[in-house]
Amino acid sequence: MRWGTIGTSKITEEFINGLRKISNQKITACYSRTKDTATAFIEKNALLTAVGFTNFDAMLSVVDVVYIASPNGLHFDQAKYFLNNHKHVLLEKPLTFTVSQAEELIKLANQNGVILMEAFKTTHLPQYHELKKWTENNHAFLSTLIMNQYSSRMPEVKMGLYRSVFDPLLGKGSTYDMLVYPVELAISLFGPVNRQLSMTWRLENNVGLTNMLLLEHHGGVFTNITTSKAARGVAPSEIIGQDGATATFSQLTRLQNMRFYELHNKSPLKEIKGSNENPFVYEINDFLALVANKDFNKMNDYLQITLQTIAVLEKVDHDK
Structure with missing residues (x-):
């Protein structure tokens, strides 16, 4: 499968190292707000098959799935964009800040027949x-x-x-x-x-x-x-x-x-x-199994735990 990454932090590098251990996977796109940052990230991680992007639209033709590890507050809008464009999404925790946002993403994934999973390694x-x-x-x-x-x-x-x-x-x-x-x-x-x-x-x-x-x-x-x-x-x-x-x-x-x-x-x-072992290996393999088997029942089981978690965090955040 062809992967795109969003984010250039250490956790994205850990993800890349995990993906390298799984056959038939390659990174074809790396997004950053600036071209120089994207290019530097590609060179640092020796991503020979990847191209740097500063625009989501331009990525769509070269990726099947997107790993999103941007700042927490950007998760919802970025995941929504790619789900709307029928791309599978592995989204770093927290999935979103609110239950309503998470429910919207889950609905989109099910409607569009694509897999959404929170990258909760444990x-x-x-x-x-x-x-x-x-x-x-x-x-x-x-x-x-x-x-x-x-x-x-x-x-x-x-x-x-x-x-x-x-x-x-x-x-x-x-x-x-x-x-x-x-x-x-x-x-x-x-x-x-x-x-x-x-x-x-x-x-x-x-x-x-x-x-x-x-x-x-x-x-x-x-x-x-x-x-x-x-x-x-x-x-x-x-x-x-x-x-x-x-x-x-x-x-x-x-x-x-x-x-x-x-x-x-x-x-x-x-x-x-x-x-x-790099813990991403287990997580990515489980994600790929959802994609290969079109296992929306198991996807939704995972996401119910994610929803319940966000509900707790949202209440903590509101308890001033």
Whole structure:
């Protein structure tokens, strides 16, 4: 398939490296606002089959699918354009800022017979399925999910400069750029949310920097979430099941160093280190399977979790 990319950040480079490991895929178009930036990105990543573009219309004839990794606030309009033009779209998280925007994109994808998927890597990892099975077998009832990552933009923030992810229109801060990860993982593991309580430490422009969130899922599971872009976290996440069963893991987005414990054992009963494989490989393969099989049922199952996640984030954002 012929891929176009939108965005020239590190995550786009990680995507490209993952795509290279999958046969019969090639990047034919790279979009940036300036031709020089697009050309430099192509040269840096040795994309011999790609051409730089500064106009979406010109890309349409050379791509079958588009990977969008632009600033969060641009996701909706860009995805809508390509879905309207019957192109498959792999869209970075968060899919959109609002439920109504997400519902519009989902409707477009179904109407036009093209695949839309949020690029949420965690639930496509092999070890995610191990964790999901463990939570079901051990009747998990309580989870603590932690994701703290000190932002490279904190020096600017301290000077009162709120750019990129901290821009209220383009990024919306920790709420949409970081909290999305543990919320979507929790909903994937434990189901829809019945009730939520949140506190957000906000910058002067009202954008989130640190979030604390408590979720009650329909099945009765409680999830406690802490995220911050102003801290470096080292504590693992933890899920507790019946009869003292406990699961822990680090690097929430990659589910590394998973350990499963029983009540009276200090040493883990089982350990899963996690793969060193580029996590995009699993995600892209699942996306391509949706395309090849025209599997709109599974696409919509994925997107229901995405919708439920956005609903939680939208409420957090509105809880001033």
